[in-house]
Amino acid sequence: MAPPAQSAAQAATKPATLPAKDIGHQVEALTVDTYKWITEDSGTALMAVAVAVAIWAILTGLRWGAGRVLGAHHAVTNWQGFVGRIVRRTKGPFIAVSAAYIAAQLFDTPRPLQAFVTFFFTIACAIQGALWLREIILALVERRAGPGSEDHSALASAMGVITVLVNVVVWALAIILVLDNLGVNVTALVAGLGVGGIAIGLAAQGIFSDLFAALSILFDRPFRVGDTISYGGNTGTVEAIGLKTTRIRALSGEQLVMGNTKLLEQQVSNMRRIVERRVVMQIGVIYQTPPDVLEAIPGVIGEIVRAAPHCRFDRAHVFNFAASSIDIEFVFHVEEPDFALMMDARQAICLGLVRRFAEMGVDFAYPTQTSFTAAPDGRMIDPRERQSLAAQEDEEKASPPAR
Structure with a gap:
């Protein structure tokens, strides 16, 4: 058994609490000990009250001064x-209880009074902490998509659900903390909340899946309202991002309605994020093109591309012997994201190639098959030569004989 002196020391160092049992005895002890302290040590009691009032005045003044300095006209998107x-959500009762708690720790107050102040300070901290946490989360959400952002309207429609979810979680934690300080066994309550949350989540799995997908779209911002996106073979402009679906106006005019979860499961191309466009084109010339002319074609293509507005030439190469053509590939960049501007550049380059090839005597190839006839000695006979000889013979037959 511990000696009496050691037991007294342990009792003195043990934190003062106010258990929920024997409330009547606790109130009686609080009243008697506090009255005795005031009557027998009135100087210390008055000093403790004065210190508590001074601390309350200082904390209240700091809150008022911070509010004046920060102002109420600033948007939540800046610091x-x-x-x-957050400062405006600091409540007066919390400041008063905090001042009483600090004064109780500074002076030798009766243990029942100290337990009483500690009990209410714990409750005040739980409630004020819940208010602060709620405001911090909601402020962060609003900072992510403030009034000036393009998807503010979509976030405004989701803020109701977000607020409900935040309130449920924050106040549930605060209530559990308060009940735990009252001496209530919260283990069964926490387990019940966990099982109930799982049941609700399974029952509304599809709804919550689309909801969190919508929040992912709003916060991660793979696309916004007004962006042109391409997914699953469809291309259109995003008109609205809802809690369950995203509505897209297709290029052909109809409105496409896509579930948020299904949309994020696909590869989405955001056309608005294009900085510049890379264009790869191929042309083919006939096999009868002279080697010197063929070697000069890449340089000619580079000149034509550089002359086109907003275009940056990359490369041009003779790269393939196809069935009916010698293929040439060239690459250039349009330094503007506009699709119409890119098409104008392609048209200008195509027309320039047609004009320049006509000047050079270069023929574009197209799918053809040419048959060659072999002479008795095995030498190949070009049918075009045979056609030329046949035409001459026909002309000679048609012309009258000379006299």
Whole structure:
């Protein structure tokens, strides 16, 4: 058994609490000990009250001064509005209980009074902490898509659900903390909340899946309202991002409605994020093109591309012997994201190639098959030569004989 002196020391160092049992005895002890402290040590009691009032006045003044400095006109998207919103949610009762708790720790107050102040300070901290946490989360959400952002309307429609979810989680934690300090066994309550949350999640799995997908779209921002996107073979402009679906106006005019979860499961190409466009084109010339002319064609293509507006030439090469043509591939970049501007550049380059090839005597190839006839000695006979000889013979037959 521990000696009496050691037991007294342990009791003195043990934190003062106010258990939920024997409330009547606790209230009686609080009243008697506090009255005795005031009557027998009135100087210390008055000093403790004065210190508590001074601390309350200082904390209240700091809150008022911070509110004045930060101002109420700042938006939550900058740090003044963010901090000012949290400062304004600091409640007066929390400041008063905090001042009483600090004064109780500074002076030798009766243990029942100290337990009483500690009990209410714990409750005040739980409630004020819940208010702060709620404001911080909601402020962060609003900072992510503030009034000036393009998807503010979509976020406004989701803020109701986000607020409900945040309130449920934050206040559930605060209530569990308060009940735990009251001496209630919260283990069964936490287990029940966990099982109930799982049941609700399984029952509304599809709804929550689309909801969190919508929040992912709003916060991660793979695309926004007004962006042109391409997915699953469809291309259109995003008109609205809802809690369950995203509505897209297709290029052909109809409105496409796509579930948020299904949309994010696909590869989405955001056309608005294009900085510049890379264009790869191929042309073919006939096999009868002279080697010197063929060697000069890549340089000619480079000149034509550089002359086109907003175009940057990359490369041009003779790269393939096809069935009916010698293929040439060239690459250039259009330094503007506009699709119509890119098509104008392609048209200008195509027309320039047609004009320049006509000047050079270069023929574009097209799918053809040419038959060659072999002479008795095995030498190949070009049918075009045979056609030329046949035409001459026909002309000679048609002309009258000379006299």
